Amino acid sequence: MKCPVCGKYASDDSMKVAEHMMRKFDEQHIDWMEAHGLKQLVLNGVNENKKGNYRLLAQLLDKMATKTGG
Numbered sequence: 001m002k003c004p005v006c007g008k009y010a011s012d013d014s015m016k017v018a019e020h021m022m023r024k025f026d027e028q029h030i031d032w033m034e035a036h037g038l039k040q041l042v043l044n045g046v047n048e049n050k051k052g053n054y055r056l057l058a059q060l061l062d063k064m065a066t067k068t069g070g
């Protein structure tokens, strides 16, 4: 799947895409996460070491990929 925000990153692994979004963490990506109810994740984003935080985002990406057929 592609990064739904910038489309510049793609991986078969939703965790990798989630990680990309958390790494980028610019206004574009933060706005998208907030718009999709992940404000909590954005706030937690400062704790970069907590990889478990990506899971919520990855799950959302998976859900969206299923809906749109990838």
Ligand SMILES: [Zn+2]
Pocket (backbone or CB within 6 Å): 003, 004, 005, 006, 007, 008, 009, 020, 021, 024, 029
């Ligand atoms: Zn991106």
